[in-house]
Amino acid sequence: MGRGYNTIAFDAAKCDGCGDCMTACATAKTGTEDKTRSRIQIVGSGDDGFELALCRQCGDPKCVTVCPAAALTKNAESGVIEWDAAKCVDCLLCTIGCAYAGIALDSGTGHVAKCDTCDGAPACVPACPHDALTYITTSRIYNEVGGWEDLFTPGLAGCQGCNTELLMRHTLRRVGPDTVLATPPGCVPGMGSVGFNGTTGTKVPVFHPLLTNTAAMLAGIKRQYKRVGREVNALAIAGDGGASDVGFQSLSGAAERNEQILFMVVDNEGYMNTGMQRSSCTPYGAWTSTTPIGRGSGGMPAQGKTQDAKNLPLIMVNHRCEYVATASTAYMEDFYDKLGKAIEASKRGFAYLHVYSPCTTGWRFPTDQNMEVARKAVETNFVTLWEYTPNEGLRLTRPVDDPMPVTEYLKAMGRFRHLSPDQISHIQGKVVENLAFVKQMIHRSSV
Amino acid sequence: MEHTKYLVVGSSHAALEAVTAIRMHDADGSLTLLTRDAHLPYSPTVLPYVVSGRSAADDVFLRDETFFATNRVEFKRGSALKALHAARNAAELADGSEIAYEKLLLATGAAPAIPPIPGIDQVSYHVLRTLDDATKLHAAIKQSKQAVVLGAGLVGMHAAENLVKAGANVTIVEMAKQLTDGYFDPVAAQMIEKAFTDHGARILTGSRVVKLAPSAAFGTPGTTLTLENGTTLEADLLLVATGVKPNMDYLDDGGSGVEHDRGILVSDTMQTSVANVWAAGDCAQAKGFFTEAKVMNAILPDATEQGRIAGMAMAGDPGLKYYPGGVPLNTYHFFGRHAISVGSSKLPEGGEVLTRFDEASGRYLKAIFKDGRLLGIFGVNEFFDGGVMCQLILRRVDLSAVKERFMANPLAVGRELMSQLWR
Numbered sequence: 001m002g003r004g005y006n007t008i009a010f011d012a013a014k015c016d017g018c019g020d021c022m023t024a025c026a027t028a029k030t031g032t033e034d035k036t037r038s039r040i041q042i043v044g045s046g047d048d049g050f051e052l053a054l055c056r057q058c059g060d061p062k063c064v065t066v067c068p069a070a071a072l073t074k075n076a077e078s079g080v081i082e083w084d085a086a087k088c089v090d091c092l093l094c095t096i097g098c099a100y101a102g103i104a105l106d107s108g109t110g111h112v113a114k115c116d117t118c119d120g121a122p123a124c125v126p127a128c129p130h131d132a133l134t135y136i137t138t139s140r141i142y143n144e145v146g147g148w149e150d151l152f153t154p155g156l157a158g159c160q161g162c163n164t165e166l167l168m169r170h171t172l173r174r175v176g177p178d179t180v181l182a183t184p185p186g187c188v189p190g191m192g193s194v195g196f197n198g199t200t201g202t203k204v205p206v207f208h209p210l211l212t213n214t215a216a217m218l219a220g221i222k223r224q225y226k227r228v229g230r231e232v233n234a235l236a237i238a239g240d241g242g243a244s245d246v247g248f249q250s251l252s253g254a255a256e257r258n259e260q261i262l263f264m265v266v267d268n269e270g271y272m273n274t275g276m277q278r279s280s281c282t283p284y285g286a287w288t289s290t291t292p293i294g295r296g297s298g299g300m301p302a303q304g305k306t307q308d309a310k311n312l313p314l315i316m317v318n319h320r321c322e323y324v325a326t327a328s329t330a331y332m333e334d335f336y337d338k339l340g341k342a343i344e345a346s347k348r349g350f351a352y353l354h355v356y357s358p359c360t361t362g363w364r365f366p367t368d369q370n371m372e373v374a375r376k377a378v379e380t381n382f383v384t385l386w387e388y389t390p391n392e393g394l395r396l397t398r399p400v401d402d403p404m405p406v407t408e409y410l411k412a413m414g415r416f417r418h419l420s421p422d423q424i425s426h427i428q429g430k431v432v433e434n435l436a437f438v439k440q441m442i443h444r445s446s447v
Numbered sequence: 448m449e450h451t452k453y454l455v456v457g458s459s460h461a462a463l464e465a466v467t468a469i470r471m472h473d474a475d476g477s478l479t480l481l482t483r484d485a486h487l488p489y490s491p492t493v494l495p496y497v498v499s500g501r502s503a504a505d506d507v508f509l510r511d512e513t514f515f516a517t518n519r520v521e522f523k524r525g526s527a528l529k530a531l532h533a534a535r536n537a538a539e540l541a542d543g544s545e546i547a548y549e550k551l552l553l554a555t556g557a558a559p560a561i562p563p564i565p566g567i568d569q570v571s572y573h574v575l576r577t578l579d580d581a582t583k584l585h586a587a588i589k590q591s592k593q594a595v596v597l598g599a600g601l602v603g604m605h606a607a608e609n610l611v612k613a614g615a616n617v618t619i620v621e622m623a624k625q626l627t628d629g630y631f632d633p634v635a636a637q638m639i640e641k642a643f644t645d646h647g648a649r650i651l652t653g654s655r656v657v658k659l660a661p662s663a664a665f666g667t668p669g670t671t672l673t674l675e676n677g678t679t680l681e682a683d684l685l686l687v688a689t690g691v692k693p694n695m696d697y698l699d700d701g702g703s704g705v706e707h708d709r710g711i712l713v714s715d716t717m718q719t720s721v722a723n724v725w726a727a728g729d730c731a732q733a734k735g736f737f738t739e740a741k742v743m744n745a746i747l748p749d750a751t752e753q754g755r756i757a758g759m760a761m762a763g764d765p766g767l768k769y770y771p772g773g774v775p776l777n778t779y780h781f782f783g784r785h786a787i788s789v790g791s792s793k794l795p796e797g798g799e800v801l802t803r804f805d806e807a808s809g810r811y812l813k814a815i816f817k818d819g820r821l822l823g824i825f826g827v828n829e830f831f832d833g834g835v836m837c838q839l840i841l842r843r844v845d846l847s848a849v850k851e852r853f854m855a856n857p858l859a860v861g862r863e864l865m866s867q868l869w870r
């Protein structure tokens with residue numbers, strides 16, 4: 001199994017070229033404030049703002065292959081390309097190998113120098129006053145989880161670029177083999193959780209309830225296991241349609257009875273599996289096959305969905321569940337943190353996890369853009385990431401202080417392509433209103 | 448007969464890159480790496496530093512046995528390819544045994560070219576290409592009082608500097624009009640020459656040795672050299688560094704049918720004229736970036752590039768991209784200064800050459816452009832990112848609008864241009 005590595009990420013849009021990162025690096029690495037000796041170099045990139053010349057700790061590093069002295073090696077544990085001063089012969093061939101200016105001559109020493117990520121605590125990152133640099137440590141999760149048993153079949157029939165496979169594999173790995181899984185009709189069984197030809201698609205017991213009775217059936221199964229004295233995790237992975245529409249009655253009932261189950265909703269904002277029909281979670285203005293775009297009738301042109309989405313997770317908060325949270329696959333550390341808390345809470349009572357899941361096919365965006373769309377949903381405040389417990393109330397886990405305009409999100413996909421300026425301002429207004437509402441809940445629930 | 452899916456001959460840069468590329472795509476196919484050298488893989492480029500003592504001879508290896516074990520590579524050292532029987536996919540080794548291959552890579556590199564000077568077979572001399580050569584020269588340097596280096600290419604110049612630093616009287620004899628011909632232009636060569644003469648070396652450019660004879664002047668076996676103009680030189684140490692020639696005798700010995708000219712002729716995927724046989728590195732003659740004609744570009748970065756392409760082609764990796772053509776790339780350190788050359792040094796018709804020279808600081812920069820595109824850039828004591836420059840050349844980036852700024856600060860402007868291509 002390959003390893004994931006931590007990395008320094010750069011957001012060019014936030015950089016104003018102040019150079020504080022370079023000063024911090026030069027100070028840490030050379031004891032001077034000479035920016036030319038910094039191993040991170042902010043370069044003016046014409047009219048396009050700024051870019052970064054920095055070692056990318058490549059997977060197949062060219063500098064390593066052209067070094068005649070074996071002075072450069074990629075550390076398989078940390079992923080950092082390490083430079084051995086004792087072996088280096090100052091030939092500069094590595095600087096000819098690197099197309100990113102990631103290893104260069106340090107005029108102060110006469111040797112080459114490159115970023116070593118300061119042993120996992122890069123000095124440049126906290127020095128940036130604009131948060132343009134982040135040290136991404138999500139790889140920790142992948143490395144850890146990669147070692148656990150994958151409880152899904154190797155092949156899943158998902159659409160290209162869908163993030164639900166990621167969710168299914170991660171969640172089941174994390175929940176572990178002592179689990180009973182309920183997957184009501186939707187994309188998850190469509191991808192193969194319920195199996196083919198009489199075999200299941202998972203290595204844990206899985207069943208396929210009706211859309212309407214998922215929470216009720218799962219609660220019953222959990223109770224039966226408890227009665228015979230066996231501790232199991234009862235997990236549902238359901239779509240937003242199955243949870244917020246016809247499945248809502250049993251979901252609300254199980255939450256109200258505080259059944260000890262974990263109910264996870266993969267919210268792709270519609271019935272995508274059956275041909276992209278609208279659900280009560282479909283947002284205002286969105287195209288679906290049942291909220292089409294066209295001439296309409298009675299003089300009213302059809303312009304996508306005309307109602308706003310139901311905010312299911314906030315409704316679940318009103319059940320005073322043991323745990324309620326929203327999450328996004330663009331923020332896996334946040335998701336993992338919440339998944340762990342939800343599993344713990346489900347041993348005491350009802351836990352609800354709502355994961356926003358962009359749908360490549362139904363939302364109409366390129367298959368390589370899933371994480372980007374998920375990230376933009378958060379960074380525009382179109383969705384908010386928060387968690388709730390009865391004791392601590394509601395809190396934002398990833399507050400976005402300086403949100404991008406919602407158009408950045410809308411533009412990223414085809415289902416909003418037809419929007420009129422009025423519709424856009426309606427949506428922008430809803431974003432503001434929803435956030436204000438969440439903030440009120442934060443205020444009210446903090447006792 | 449032993450059988451292997453992939454047979455890679457040679458254990459230096461081109462061969463090792465091919466092994467990595469093959470294993471990226473085919474984790475299991477049997478792979479044999481064969482080399483005539485007795486040591487673990489090392490780079491010829493590091494040898495000047497073994498000669499000077501800066502690198503320890505047992506600390507320069509590029510791979511160890513663990514690497515071969517984990518990558519399931521059968522590593523056979525001290526075993527030379529003697530003849531290639533390509534018609535029946537078999538390689539005959541020096542000990543007479545044969546290995547049957549499905550795909551073969553010839554990455555046998557080059558060896559010193561020994562000039563046919565009368566008397567050369569009567570005298571003892573050093574060359575520098577293998578680790579054993581380097582250890583011998585390292586020991587000899589300490590004893591030498593009066594050394595002569597034949598050839599002022601980079602190998603000769605490196606060794607000459609080591610000899611100077613070890614305290615010998617050194618004379619460099621070079622046939623061409625200038626030092627480091629083909630690597631650096633006359634201005635840079637002049638700076639290099641001055642650094643050497645300032646340190647007491649004697650440089651005889653435009654000089655040809657016409658005769659060599661054993662000399663008893665030093666007690667140890669020495670050499671008397673006679674130059675074309677009649678002068679004689681005495682040497683207790685003679686280093687012959689007059690160029691290299693590819694190792695490819697095995698092609699003819701086996702009647703392989705593999706086409707070769709100055710080197711083994713290869714296509715844009717490093718395939719030779721014969722089925723199932725590839726060649727890469729110093730032994731190969733491939734397309735040049737600046738000429739369609741096939742050239743010898745015997746440098747380390749190109750050996751790795753060609754090795755990688757050959758390995759991908761052999762393994763059938765669909766990610767394979769065609770060889771863009773060889774670009775000359777060189778770096779050279781001398782007496783604490785550095786020189787970098789990237790690209791073509793020839794001024795084409797309609798081309799333009801810009802230079803900047805600051806005598807006081809010894810900083811020199813020269814760049815050649817055609818139609819706003821960079822063809823070559825050369826610097827002494829002027830650092831720029833060779834890798835970035837190479838990309839600007841390969842991608843034919845238009846520099847017309849920034850030429851002046853580029854000449855003033857190639858480091859910053861190179862990065863600025865390149866950063867737009869990174870996105």
Ligand SMILES: Cc1cc2nc3c(=O)[nH]c(=O)nc-3n(C[C@H](O)[C@H](O)[C@H](O)COP(=O)(O)OP(=O)(O)OC[C@H]3O[C@@H](n4cnc5c(N)ncnc54)[C@H](O)[C@@H]3O)c2cc1C
Binds near residue numbers: 091527557576697750
């Ligand atoms: C002293 C010196 C300094 C140099 N400095 C530089 C520099 O600064 N920059 C630069 O770019 N380049 C430099 N070079 C050149 C550079 O080292 C070569 O371009 C590079 O090593 C080529 O790699 P290769 O794999 O093609 O061949 P080589 O490195 O020549 O390796 C050939 C391999 O094949 C093996 N072999 C040969 N014949 C047989 C056979 N018949 N059977 C089995 N095995 C065989 C050899 O043992 C060796 O392992 C220098 C070379 C020398 C000698």
Ligand code: SF4
Binds near residue numbers: 067112
């Ligand atoms: S300068 Fe040092 S690290 Fe870079 S290639 Fe040369 S020996 Fe290797």
